[in-house]
Amino acid sequence: MKGVVRLLAVCMVTSLLMAATAFAAGPVRVGLMCPLTGKWASEGQDMRNIVELLAEEVNKAGGINGNKVELIVEDDGGDPRTAALAAQKLSTSGVTAVIGTYGSAVTEASQNIYDEAGIAQIATGSTNVRLTEKGLKLFLRTCPRDDEQGRVAAKVIKSKGYKAVALLHDNSSYAKGLADETKALLDKDGTKIVFYDALTPGERDYTAILTKLKAANPDIIFFTGYYPEVGMLLRQKVEMKWNVPMMGGDAANNLDLVKIAGKPAAKGYFFLSPPVPQDFDTAEAKAFLAAYKAKHNALPNSVWSVLAGDAFKVIVEAVQKGGKADGASIATYLKTQLKNYPGLSGQISFNEKGDRVGDLYRVYDVNAEGEFVLQR
Amino acid sequence: MEEFLQQLTNGLAVGGIYALIALGYTMVYGVLKLINFAHGDLFTIGAYLGFTVFAALGLSGHVSGAVAVLLVTTMVMGLVALIGYLLERVAYRPLRSSSRLSAVVSALGASIFFQNAVMLIYGAKFQVYPNDIRPTMAVSFFGMDIPLVRIMMFGASVALMLLLHFFIHRTRTGTAIRAVAIDQGAAKLMGIDVNRVIALVFMIGPALGGAAGVMVGLYYGQIDFTMGWVYGLKAFTAAILGGIGNIPGAMVGGLLLGVIEALGAAYISIAWKDAIAFLVLILILIIRPTGLLGERVADKI
Amino acid sequence: MISRKASYAGLAVLIAVLPLFLDPYWTDVCVSIGLYAVLALSLNLILGQAGLFHMGHAAFYAVGAYTAAILNTVYHVPVLWTMPVAGLLAALFALVVARPIIHLRGDYLLIVTIGIVEIVRIALINNVFGITGGANGIFGISRPMLFGYKISKPIQFYYLIWTWVAISILLFRRLECSRFGRALNYIKEDDVAAEGSGVDTAYYKLAAFVLGALWAGMTGTFYAAKMTIISPESFSFWESVVLFAIVILGGGSNRGVLLGAFLLIGLPELFRDFASARMLIFGLAMVVMMIFRPQGMLPPLPRKYRIDNLLRTKEAA
Numbered sequence: 001m002k003g004v005v006r007l008l009a010v011c012m013v014t015s016l017l018m019a020a021t022a023f024a025a026g027p028v029r030v031g032l033m034c035p036l037t038g039k040w041a042s043e044g045q046d047m048r049n050i051v052e053l054l055a056e057e058v059n060k061a062g063g064i065n066g067n068k069v070e071l072i073v074e075d076d077g078g079d080p081r082t083a084a085l086a087a088q089k090l091s092t093s094g095v096t097a098v099i100g101t102y103g104s105a106v107t108e109a110s111q112n113i114y115d116e117a118g119i120a121q122i123a124t125g126s127t128n129v130r131l132t133e134k135g136l137k138l139f140l141r142t143c144p145r146d147d148e149q150g151r152v153a154a155k156v157i158k159s160k161g162y163k164a165v166a167l168l169h170d171n172s173s174y175a176k177g178l179a180d181e182t183k184a185l186l187d188k189d190g191t192k193i194v195f196y197d198a199l200t201p202g203e204r205d206y207t208a209i210l211t212k213l214k215a216a217n218p219d220i221i222f223f224t225g226y227y228p229e230v231g232m233l234l235r236q237k238v239e240m241k242w243n244v245p246m247m248g249g250d251a252a253n254n255l256d257l258v259k260i261a262g263k264p265a266a267k268g269y270f271f272l273s274p275p276v277p278q279d280f281d282t283a284e285a286k287a288f289l290a291a292y293k294a295k296h297n298a299l300p301n302s303v304w305s306v307l308a309g310d311a312f313k314v315i316v317e318a319v320q321k322g323g324k325a326d327g328a329s330i331a332t333y334l335k336t337q338l339k340n341y342p343g344l345s346g347q348i349s350f351n352e353k354g355d356r357v358g359d360l361y362r363v364y365d366v367n368a369e370g371e372f373v374l375q376r
Numbered sequence: 377m378e379e380f381l382q383q384l385t386n387g388l389a390v391g392g393i394y395a396l397i398a399l400g401y402t403m404v405y406g407v408l409k410l411i412n413f414a415h416g417d418l419f420t421i422g423a424y425l426g427f428t429v430f431a432a433l434g435l436s437g438h439v440s441g442a443v444a445v446l447l448v449t450t451m452v453m454g455l456v457a458l459i460g461y462l463l464e465r466v467a468y469r470p471l472r473s474s475s476r477l478s479a480v481v482s483a484l485g486a487s488i489f490f491q492n493a494v495m496l497i498y499g500a501k502f503q504v505y506p507n508d509i510r511p512t513m514a515v516s517f518f519g520m521d522i523p524l525v526r527i528m529m530f531g532a533s534v535a536l537m538l539l540l541h542f543f544i545h546r547t548r549t550g551t552a553i554r555a556v557a558i559d560q561g562a563a564k565l566m567g568i569d570v571n572r573v574i575a576l577v578f579m580i581g582p583a584l585g586g587a588a589g590v591m592v593g594l595y596y597g598q599i600d601f602t603m604g605w606v607y608g609l610k611a612f613t614a615a616i617l618g619g620i621g622n623i624p625g626a627m628v629g630g631l632l633l634g635v636i637e638a639l640g641a642a643y644i645s646i647a648w649k650d651a652i653a654f655l656v657l658i659l660i661l662i663i664r665p666t667g668l669l670g671e672r673v674a675d676k677i
Numbered sequence: 678m679i680s681r682k683a684s685y686a687g688l689a690v691l692i693a694v695l696p697l698f699l700d701p702y703w704t705d706v707c708v709s710i711g712l713y714a715v716l717a718l719s720l721n722l723i724l725g726q727a728g729l730f731h732m733g734h735a736a737f738y739a740v741g742a743y744t745a746a747i748l749n750t751v752y753h754v755p756v757l758w759t760m761p762v763a764g765l766l767a768a769l770f771a772l773v774v775a776r777p778i779i780h781l782r783g784d785y786l787l788i789v790t791i792g793i794v795e796i797v798r799i800a801l802i803n804n805v806f807g808i809t810g811g812a813n814g815i816f817g818i819s820r821p822m823l824f825g826y827k828i829s830k831p832i833q834f835y836y837l838i839w840t841w842v843a844i845s846i847l848l849f850r851r852l853e854c855s856r857f858g859r860a861l862n863y864i865k866e867d868d869v870a871a872e873g874s875g876v877d878t879a880y881y882k883l884a885a886f887v888l889g890a891l892w893a894g895m896t897g898t899f900y901a902a903k904m905t906i907i908s909p910e911s912f913s914f915w916e917s918v919v920l921f922a923i924v925i926l927g928g929g930s931n932r933g934v935l936l937g938a939f940l941l942i943g944l945p946e947l948f949r950d951f952a953s954a955r956m957l958i959f960g961l962a963m964v965v966m967m968i969f970r971p972q973g974m975l976p977p978l979p980r981k982y983r984i985d986n987l988l989r990t991k992e993a994a
Binding site: 470471478479481484492496609612650651654655 | 778785791792795796799803918921922925957961962965967968
C-alpha cells in the first residue's frame with residue numbers, strides 16, 4: 001500500500017513539474033482552427049499555408065521578444081460539432097490565442113469554449129453580425145460584418161439603377177443573413193423585391209429555379225451564396241439564353257467560379273468583397289505574396305485566407321508591444337491600443353466589440369478573361 | 377404555360393439521369409433483394425473516372441466532340457463495371473447467406489469507403505470537366521430554348537434504357553437474370569449459374585450508373601465526391617416509385633420523379649424541393665407500396 | 678465468460694474515475710461517447726430488440742433537442758425541466774410518423790426512415806413554423822442547473838451524462854426482461870408467427886418506436902444544453918448512420934452498445950491526425966465486421982429461463 005501511495009505521489013509531482021515547465025516563459029503558442037477537410041477544405045488549406053509561412057518568417061527574424069512562435073493547427077471540418085471538439089483540443093494545448101475560422105456557424109460553435117478557457121479568438125471568415133453582439137471580451141475578427149455588406153449591396157444596387165431585384169440564398173446562416181440585411185434596406189428604399197427564395201447547395205440542376213426566376217422578370221439577381229453554386233447558376237443561366245445580370249456577395253470570391261461557369265458565362269458577373277490578394281497595394285503585402293508564390297507556386301485563392309494571416313500578424317504585434325502573451329492581454333491590447341496597423345489587407349483597427357473598423361467592401365467585376373477586376 | 381413546359385423539360389432531362397441510376401438499384405434489388413447503398417458512389421466514381429480519362433487523353437481538339445464522349449463513356453462504363461464486380465465479390469457474396477441487415481450494413485460501409493477513397497485520391501475540392509467538348513447551341517421548341525446538350529443527355533439515357541430492355545427481354549442471359557430475380561433457388565435447379573448472373577447484374581447496373589456519372593460531369597461541369605449521396609437517394613426513390621425490381625418501372629419512376637421535383641420547385645417552393653421528393657417516396661410507400669408498376673412490398677399484419 | 682454483474686461493476690468503477698486522468702478535451706470526447714451511447718441504447722430498442730430497420734433516429738433526437746432549445750430560449754424554462762416535454766414531443770412525433778409505415782417490410786422501412794430524417798432536417802433548415810431558426814439554429818441555450826449547481830465544465834457534464842447512461846441501461850434492461858421485451862424478441866425473430874401466437878405486432882412495433890423516440894428526445898435536451906447552440910447540420914442522416922452502426926457493430930446487447938459507442942466515437946478522435954483517412958477505415962471496418970462477425974461484437978446473450986422458479990411455484994400451488 002505504501003508503495004502505491006509513493007508511486008502515486010511521484011506521478012503527481014512529475015506531472016505537476018511538467019505542467020509547470022510548459023507554462024514557464026517559453027514559446028508563444030498560437031492556435032489555428034480551420035477547415036482542412038470538408039466542403040471548405042481549399043479555404044482551410046490556404047489559411048494554414050499562409051499562417052505557417054508567416055510563423056516561419058517571424059521565427060527566422062528572432063521570434064517575439066526572443067521567444068519562438070509555435071503554431072498548433074486543428075481541423076474543424078467545416079462543421080460545428082467537429083469545431084467544438086477542435087476547440088476543446090486547442091484549449092488544452094496551451095495556446096493563448098486562436099485564429100479561426102471560416103464559416104459563421106462553425107466559429108459560433110467554438111466561441112464559448114475559447115471564452116471559458118480565457119483564450120483570445122480572432123475569426124477570419126465569419127461575417128454573421130451576431131458573433132460580436134454577445135459581449136464576448138476575448139473575441140475579435142479581421143473580417144467585416146454582414147450588415148456592412150448588406151449596406152454596400154443596397155448602395156450598389158441603387159447606384160446601378162436596378163428596380164426589380166431577385167434575392168436568392170442557400171439557407172446557410174451567412175447567405176440568409178446577407179439576403180435579409182439587403183432585403184431590409186431595399187424595402188426601406190422602395191426597391192421592388194420580385195423574388196425571395198433559397199436553393200439547396202450541392203444540387204447540380206438549378207434550371208427549375210432559373211426558370212422560376214425568369215418568370216418573375218427581375219432586373220438583377222443577387223445570389224448571396226457560395227462560389228460553387230454561383231458558377232453553376234451562371235453557367236445554366238447562359239444556357240437558357242437569359243442575359244439578366246447577376247451579382248454576389250463575398251462568398252463568391254474564389255477564382256474557381258470562373259472554372260465552373262466557363263469564361264463566357266462568368267463575364268459581367270460582379271460581386272462585393274474585401275480586396276483580393278492580387279490587389280493589395282502595400283509593400284509588405286506584395287513582398288509576402290511573392291514569398292508565398294515562391295513556396296506554393298500559386299497565389300492564395302481568396303481573401304479570407306489572407307485575413308487569417310492578418311489575424312496572426314496582429315497577435316504577434318500584441319504580444320510584442322504589449323509584452324504579455326495571455327489571451328486577455330492580447331484581446332485588450334488589440335481592442336484599445338492597436339491603431340491602423342499595416343496588415344496585408346490594409347489598415348487594421350478594432351472597436352470595443354471586436355469588429356474590424358473601416359470600409360472594406362469593394363465591387364469586383366469579372367472580365368472576359370475570367371479575371372477579377374477591382375472597380376475603384 | 378411556357379413556364380410549365382420549360383419546367384417539364386427541365387424535369388425530364390434530370391429525370392433521365394435519375395432513371396439511369398435507378399436502373400442499377402432496381403436490377404441489384406431484383407436479384408439480391410439488397411439495397412446497394414454503394415451504387416450512388418459508383419455513379420460518382422464514374423464521373424471522376426471520366427474526368428481523369430478526359431484529362432489523360434487530352435482528346436479535345438484531336439477528335440471530334442461526339443467521338444471523344446463516346447469513347448470516354450465506354451471506357452468508364454467498363455471500368456465501373458469492373459469495380460461493381462469487385463464490390464459484389466468482396467462485400468456482398470460472403471454475406472449471401474447471412475441476414476439482410478448484415479448486407480445493408482456492409483453496403484453502407486462500402487459506400488463510405490468509396491466516397492472517402494474518391495476524396496483522398498482526387499482531393500476535397502470539386503473538379504471541373506473540360507468545357508470545350510460540349511456543344512452550346514440551343515434548340516428552339518415551342519418558344520422555349522432547350523440546350524442541345526440536354527436533349528442529347530435525355531436521348532442517351534433513353535437509348536441506354538431501351539438497350540437494357542432489349543437485353544433483358546430478348547436474350548437468354550436476360551431471361552436468366554429475370555429468372556434469378558424471381559426465384560434464386562428454382563433458377564439454380566434449372567441449371568442457371570446464379571453466381572455468374574449476379575456478377576453480370578453487378579456489372580451492368582454500375583456501368584449504367586457510371587455512364588450517368590459521365591453525363592452529369594459533362595453537362596453540369598462540376599463534380600464533387602459527395603454527389604453520389606443525393607443522386608443515389610433520389611434514384612432509389614425513383615426505383616421505388618416505379619416499383620422496385622421492375623426495370624420499366626425504374627425508367628418511368630426516374631422521369632416522373634424528375635418532373636415532380638421540377639414542378640414542385642416551380643409551384644411550391646425551391647427550398648423544399650428535396651423534401652417534396654422524399655415526401656413522394658413516403659406517400660407512395662404508404663398508399664401504393666407496389667409502386668406504379670411493381671411488386672408487393674408490404675406484409676399487412 | 679465474465680458475469681454480467683461483474684462486468685458492469687468494473688465498468689462503473691472505470692467510468693467513475695476516468696475523468697481524473699483525462700484533460701478537458703478527452704473528457705469532452707467521453708461526454709460525446711456518453712451521449713451517443715444513450716442514443717444508441719434508445720435505437721437499440723427499435724433496431725436491436727424489435728428488429729425494425731430504422732435509420733431515421735436523428736429525427737427524434739432533433740425534435741427533442743429543438744423542443745428543449747425553443748422552450749428554454751423563448752419561454753425561459755430551465756433546461757432540465759424541458760426534458761419530459763422534449764421526450765413527449767419526440768414520442769408524439771414518432772407516433773404520428775411511424776403509424777402509417779409500421780407494416781412495411783424491412784428494407785422499405787429503412788428507406789422511409791431515411792426519408793423522414795431528411796425531411797425533418799430540411800424542415801428545420803427552412804425554419805418551419807418560424808420557430809426553428811433556420812440554418813442558424815438556435816443559440817443561447819442555458820446550462821442545466823441541478824439542485825442549484827450549474828453544470829458547464831466538461832467534467833460536470835461527464836458525470837451528468839454517464840449517470841443518465843447508467844439509468845438508461847438499468848431501465849432498458851428491465852424492459853428487455855419484461856413481457857414487453859419478450860414480445861419484441863418474438864417479433865424480431867418471426868413476426869408472422871408472433872402475430873399468429875396472439876402478439877399484437879403493430880402495437881408492439883409502434884410502442885418500440887415511441888419509447889425509443891421518447892428516450893432520444895430526452896437525451897436531445899442534454900445535447901442542447903451542452904452545445905448551447907444547435908443547428909440542423911447536427912441532425913443529418915450521417916448521425917443516424919453512426920447510431921445505426923453503433924448498434925449493429927456493437928451487437929445489440931447493452932454492453933455491446935457501450936463498446937460500439939466507445940469504438941465509433943472514441944477511436945476517430947484518437948486518429949484525429951489522420952482525419953481524412955479515418956472515414957475510409959470506418960467504412961472498411963463496417964464491411965469487414967459484417968463479413969467476419971455479422972452478429973456484432975457483443976451480441977445479446979440468449980435468454981435464460983430459470984426452471985427452478987417454475988418448479989418452486991408448482992410445488993407451492
